[in-house]
Amino acid sequence: MVGAARGLRGRSPGVLGAVCLVLVLTGCSDSGSGGSGSTASASASSPAAGGGANRIGIKNFAFGPGTLTVKPGSVVTVTNNDSTTHTLTATGAKAFDTGDIAAGKTVTFTAPAKAGSYPYICTIHPFMKGTLTVG
Structure with a gap:
């Protein structure tokens, strides 16, 4: 060198x-070690702590899946695959709010401890809607 x-x-x-x-x-x-190569997280929580199933993706101005069921207090990982900033914010009492998620970034949040259905939106693009079911 x-x-x-x-x-x-x-x-x-x-x-x-x-x-x-x-x-x-x-x-x-990465020479085949099985790692994803991505470690970006805008939260202090470790994405690995949430497990692989508690994931919400944002693509083409939509949340996917539109409805996700998790256990109380679970860590949820949100990845913005769009080219613009989004949020994932519970409506009503604002039980959770990721804040701004820049394009290409990943953040985590903790699901509410109380079981129930929590609708959410992107506060920047309110037509984007989803539901987090805690149970």
Whole structure:
């Protein structure tokens, strides 16, 4: 790698930056260890703590699944697969609210401890609706 860096002396910073990026990405590649490669989370909660089933995706200005059933106090992972910011906010008493979820980001929240049906919307795009059922 030192020899490669020596050969780049006198090159523009853009070329050097591109070479460094390639080296970093090559060194960080997942060689089949089963990891997803994504660790982004806008919450202090660990997405792994919520298990794999408690997931809501946002794509094409819709929540999927539209209805999700979880156990009380479960961690729910929300991934925004759209190119614009969204929220996932309980209506009424606001039992949960992710805040803004930037495009391509993932956040988590804790489901209410009380069993029931909790409708939610995107406060930025109120036509987007879903329901979290806690039971």
